[in-house]
Amino acid sequence: MAYFDVNPLLVKMLDVAPGVSDLNLSVGKPPQVEIDGELKGVPYAGVEKLLPYQTEIIALRLLRGKRDLTEKLLRTGSVDLSYSIPQKTRFRVNVFTQRGSYSIVLRVIPNRIPTVEELGIPPQLNEITRERTGIVLVTGPTGSGKSTTLAALINRMNEEKPIHIITIEDPIEYLYPPKQATINQREIGADTESFALALRAALRQAPKVILVGEMRDAETINTALEASETGHLVLSTLHTIDAAKTIDRIVGVFPKNEERQIRTRFAQSFRWIVSQRLVPKIGGGRVAVCEILRGTARTREYIRDGEKEGRSLLDAMEDGALDGMQSFDSELKRLIEAGEIDMQTGLSYATNEPNLKLRLSMEGSEAQPGAAPPEMTEEAPIMDADMDMDNLIER
Numbered sequence: 001m002a003y004f005d006v007n008p009l010l011v012k013m014l015d016v017a018p019g020v021s022d023l024n025l026s027v028g029k030p031p032q033v034e035i036d037g038e039l040k041g042v043p044y045a046g047v048e049k050l051l052p053y054q055t056e057i058i059a060l061r062l063l064r065g066k067r068d069l070t071e072k073l074l075r076t077g078s079v080d081l082s083y084s085i086p087q088k089t090r091f092r093v094n095v096f097t098q099r100g101s102y103s104i105v106l107r108v109i110p111n112r113i114p115t116v117e118e119l120g121i122p123p124q125l126n127e128i129t130r131e132r133t134g135i136v137l138v139t140g141p142t143g144s145g146k147s148t149t150l151a152a153l154i155n156r157m158n159e160e161k162p163i164h165i166i167t168i169e170d171p172i173e174y175l176y177p178p179k180q181a182t183i184n185q186r187e188i189g190a191d192t193e194s195f196a197l198a199l200r201a202a203l204r205q206a207p208k209v210i211l212v213g214e215m216r217d218a219e220t221i222n223t224a225l226e227a228s229e230t231g232h233l234v235l236s237t238l239h240t241i242d243a244a245k246t247i248d249r250i251v252g253v254f255p256k257n258e259e260r261q262i263r264t265r266f267a268q269s270f271r272w273i274v275s276q277r278l279v280p281k282i283g284g285g286r287v288a289v290c291e292i293l294r295g296t297a298r299t300r301e302y303i304r305d306g307e308k309e310g311r312s313l314l315d316a317m318e319d320g321a322l323d324g325m326q327s328f329d330s331e332l333k334r335l336i337e338a339g340e341i342d343m344q345t346g347l348s349y350a351t352n353e354p355n356l357k358l359r360l361s362m363e364g365s366e367a368q369p370g371a372a373p374p375e376m377t378e379e380a381p382i383m384d385a386d387m388d389m390d391n392l393i394e395r
Helices: 006-014 052-062 067-076 123-130 146-160 195-202 218-229 243-252 256-269 297-305 313-319 328-337 343-348 353-367 389-394
Strands: 020-025 032-035 038-041 078-085 089-098 101-109 134-139 164-169 182-187 209-212 233-238 270-280 286-294
Touching: 006 020, 006 052, 006 078, 052 089, 052 101, 067 078, 123 146, 123 270, 123 286, 134 146, 134 218, 134 243, 134 256, 146 164, 146 209, 146 233, 146 270, 164 195, 195 209, 195 218, 209 218, 218 233, 218 256, 233 243, 243 256, 243 270, 243 313, 256 270, 256 297, 270 328, 270 343, 286 313, 286 328, 297 313, 328 343, 328 353, 343 353
Parallel strands: 134 233, 134 270, 164 182, 164 209, 209 233
Antiparallel strands: 020 032, 020 101, 032 038, 078 089, 089 101, 270 286
């Protein structure tokens, strides 16, 4: 294995089964693929268990010709990059060191960008493409499909509007075919040093829409607010689990004495916050569950002034169905009652497990008079499964 083309190994792993979301190459394990959230070993000639020199060779093959990224890996211990197999697929790759050896995780990026309908996410999200200014955030844990949702929205704009769109990504994932829009895609490391620097430069590049791969720091968030306030539509992601935590994260990166100002600016600028979780279905596969907060007079007031008893964002989402809003727990309740997910799974993904259990038991009691509600338990933590929305389109 001293001299080999890494592509046959990757193709072998991809062909194990449909719906492969990730390829995992770690020392002491055989090559592994992730399918429906679980790792499965892949037999490969001469590789029973990967040895340190083998993962190092694979890492060097993936980084071939990328001297800056190789130096970054040696300096920082990890690096992100994109890699493609012609006529097959593309990957988002992370190479990192662990216990003195290299590990590699490759996220599969489908060649075709799925639509909102194919992803199974709420159809009202298509309305985002009609926004002209403001901030739209898609949030969720790693692997919940944030990038795929944003790609679906950008591609819809690409099909419908002759406008200039700039994306700033780390690394570039989906490639957008030439359609009505002009899309310039910039990659951190290759085309620009940072999100904040590229975002500030974008304000002078006359785009109508700016996609920022992730809002990582106060400078990026502040510049995104400036962009939205000066007539741009900014789309981005955060690794937060719901709308309330998203607001907390944005406010929390700034000094305490700026909280009021940031709350006011964000309340005026935000249009949508979409939080995603992928939940295992009965019989296999996953279903996308979304919480949707939309900018209305009520939600802007709650963000500006802070949540209080009887004035929570959750209350606003529960009451905002006519505006396209919905909460996680209401959606989980609907899916449990429809038989798409089982009750235990739904409860484990709930924002407020005792409350969801009570709501389900109350409806069960109405159907069966005299039935006692189940014993209440402490709120369980939200499961942070590393799942990939891309395989939903295979279902």
